[in-house]
Amino acid sequence: GCCSIANLTVPNFAGLATASGAPSFVSVGLGTQNYTCSAAGTYTSTGAVANIYDIACLSGTPAFDTIQDTVLKSGAPKGAPLLGKHFFINGTAGLQPKWDFTASQKNANAFVVAKKDAAVNAPTGAQDVPWLQLSSVSGGLATAVYRLDTRLGVAPATCTPGTPDITVKYSAKYYFFGSS
Ligand SMILES: *[C@@H]1O[C@H](CO)[C@@H](O)[C@H](O)[C@H]1NC(C)=O
Ligand SMILES: *[C@@H]1O[C@H](CO)[C@@H](O)[C@H](O)[C@H]1NC(C)=O
Numbered sequence: 001g002c003c004s005i006a007n008l009t010v011p012n013f014a015g016l017a018t019a020s021g022a023p024s025f026v027s028v029g030l031g032t033q034n035y036t037c038s039a040a041g042t043y044t045s046t047g048a049v050a051n052i053y054d055i056a057c058l059s060g061t062p063a064f065d066t067i068q069d070t071v072l073k074s075g076a077p078k079g080a081p082l083l084g085k086h087f088f089i090n091g092t093a094g095l096q097p098k099w100d101f102t103a104s105q106k107n108a109n110a111f112v113v114a115k116k117d118a119a120v121n122a123p124t125g126a127q128d129v130p131w132l133q134l135s136s137v138s139g140g141l142a143t144a145v146y147r148l149d150t151r152l153g154v155a156p157a158t159c160t161p162g163t164p165d166i167t168v169k170y171s172a173k174y175y176f177f178g179s180s
């Protein structure tokens with residue numbers, strides 16, 4: 001990106017293991033968490049899809065702290081170029097999260113498929129999806145990915161079996177460490 005994040009530190013890991021060193025990318029994601037209604041009458045996750053925007057140039061400004069709220073209200077952020085997409089693939093270990101920056105980075109290896117290592121409840125409340133710590137299973141985009149500062153994305157507590165799949169809008173900051 002255009003702005004250095006060499007000295008950026010993550011303000012709050014909320015009890016997740018902290019990453020060492022500076023992130024290689026800092027971003028905001030805006031998209032949906034997707035759910036299907038199970039026979040038991042509860043929603044289960046079928047993945048998510050989000051656009052991922054580079055917020056390096058917002059770091060050190062007040063806009064950085066509130067970008068996850070701003071995008072929910074106003075959509076794609078100003079001054080934050082699209083880095084790529086977050087979505088899920090049906091991998092060897094079932095549904096696996098992937099972040100794909102290959103187009104923006106002009107690098108076929110600029111993706112990461114990850115596994116979840118830890119989750120903590122969002123400090124902001126049960127309306128927001130948990131904060132996550134993930135590690136790479138393939139790709140060169142990152143060795144570690146964090147989903148922090150989440151907003152919304154949680155499914156209703158119950159559903160009527162047979163009703164259609166739902167999507168729930170969400171945003172979050174994604175920090176990437178250890179690009180190769
Ligand atoms: C990062 O911090 C170091 C040490 O304080 C400093 O020399 C360097 O200029 C800083 N880099 C940026 C991009 O702010
Ligand atoms: C999630 O829902 C969005 C919006 O309907 C859709 O475009 C996307 O393909 C869905 N993704 C998954 C993994 O189900």
Ligand SMILES: *[C@@H]1O[C@H](CO)[C@@H](O)[C@H](O)[C@H]1NC(C)=O
Pocket residue numbers: 046047088089090095
């Ligand atoms: C994963 O595979 C299952 C079973 O084939 C399918 O129902 C589901 O839509 C797939 N999900 C994604 C995100 O491709």
